[in-house]
Amino acid sequence: MPSLFAKALVYVSCLALFIVATAEAVDAFGRPMLYASGPSLDMLQFKRDLTIGIVWMALSVGMASYGFFIRRRPALHASIVVLGFSLLYAGLRSFAYEPIGNFALFLNYRVFTLVLLLAGTAGHIFLWKRFQTDVPRGGNMLTILSLVIVALLFIFLTSETFDGFENHLIDLTGDVFELLSFKRILTLALVWTTYSVAVTWYGLTRKHKLITYAGIGIMALGFVTGLLRSTWYSPLDYFFPILNYRFLTLCLLTIGAVVLLLLWRKFSRDSRLGTNLTSALGLLIVALMFVLFTSETIDYYEHQIVPIEVKLLDAWNSDLNVLANSLRNQQQLTLSGVWLVYSIVLMIVGIWRRRRNIRMVAIGLFGLTILKIFIYDLSFLETLYRIFSFMGLGVILLGVSYLYQRYKSIILEDEQKEAAEVNEATAV
CATH class of the missing domain: 1.10.8 (Helicase, Ruva Protein; domain 3)
Known part of the structure; x- marks a missing residue:
């Protein structure tokens, strides 16, 4: 009975800390938000949400430290729950920067937040590695935390790349807007492919299957996005054969596929998966080159045909x-x-x-x-x-x-x- 009471007391204490910390974080922005409006209000709301995620992360690290050093299992359970809240809330909130007019690439509050979330997750990894033998299924938790690092870095790269273009697009219209939108999607494909190479390399060299699979998933996302968006050039007025952004993107994606192929051949210990993946990567390289040659050929003529067809719509000749x-x-x-x-x-x-x-x-x-x-x-x-x-x-x-x-x-x-x-x- 005393043991049950002690556990309940720890849970209640953790809940009380969670409520108090959250309330303090919210109230810290309450007064400034009363006198703000427009973009200033949007910025304060955005910072408030991210700050709540930071506070929860710090609280989860503190609970985990207490649970490990004082050997209080309920505190560990509470730390995992609070960690999940922090990652879901701040991670999802980080995808869209508000207001976009105040965005500065890398030098913004979202990057600061994601760095602190990464540091907090690294702190959890340190604690779980040190006390892994004292906790059942500690290895599983370490794998999950490693995947969290991969996910946070993915959010960081994706959101910064997307909003880096979005910040310029808000003031543009017409063909220039269309061109930058086209380049943004291709740039995302390049960023994801480059990141997948790093994640896959880490997973293969450290023999982390789930991280390796995460690298494969990111790789698939990058290649599919690049292939689909490369089928047509937009806008055609800015198209020039070979010397264009799509040609460069598809060449770099092909290089990325070759690097991944070499990594799998060198480090993969799973013969069946390695064989299947190397075959798939070989076919992917074939597909990338096919899309490159086909789209460049089609758009070379479309660049000449479309203006003529526009003239025909105005007056038949x-x-x-x-x-x-x-x-x-x-x-x-x-x-x-x-x-x-x-x-x-x-x-x-x-x-x-x-x-x-x-x-x-x-x-x-x-x-x-x-x-x-x-x-x-x-x-x-x-x-x-x-x-x-x-x-x-x-x-x-x-x-x-x-x-x-x-x-x-x-x-x-x-x-x-x-x-x-x-x-x-x-x-x-």
Whole structure:
């Protein structure tokens, strides 16, 4: 009974401290907020919310210290609950800076708050490492706290990047607004991919599976965002072939995928997961290059076609209509040529690197390109050009058929068999 009373007393004391600390934090901003309005009021409300998160974090560290040093398990339980409140409240509140007009990159109250939250979480990690043997499932708590660090850094990078652009966008309109919005999404994809490399490296070298999985998740978010937003350039008036932000972004994303691929090959101990992920990363690199070549080809012509179509909407002109159709046809023919060359390059790489999945993608892309040429591209050619095009395609298909029959065993060879042959050759 005394033990139960002592536990209840600790819980009640922790609750009382929580209520008092929260009330003091709220009241500290109460008076200034009475005389504030507009952006000043928004700023005070934003700081108040973040300050509450800071106070709760400090309180949770104090409760954890008391619980570990005095050996009071209820204080530890209370510290975990208060820590959760702090992270959820301040972490979620940190995503949107208010008012955005007062935002300064890195030099703002949100960064100060996130740094203190990181420091508080690091303090918890220190305590749990020191007293890990005294508490059941202490290792699980350390893993959770490590994931909290990853999440806080993700919030920091995402919110600062997003609001760094938002601060400039509030005063812009038209094409400049559209261009910065386009660059913001691509920059987020780059930031997330770079961060995923660091998280994955840490998880692999420290053998933290959950952190490694977190790195994979962030990587997927970065690559999917970059791929989807890169399919069209916005606005087209600012497009210049190759020398544009999308081209740079996709190249850097490809480098990031290559770095992740090398990390997995070097550090991964999970053979099945490592094999699956390296295959997925290889296909991802193929997809990034495909989107890069396709989007650059399409937008090169769209940059010329769209102004003509705008003029046609204002006033019909047969010459302009013919020019627009001609450019559209050239666009499709060039795109087919790019795909054809890319599929051949993929086949060469797939044979050289002994990657069956890449060879299968090459075959699929080649077949799709040939189908596109027959069904669509040849339909708008004049009769004479169509005859020569059919003859050229026939020669290409005969050559491909010959090469396929001759090297069928290599093209369709299973990767496991290829790996075994490489290992045998290395052993000899």
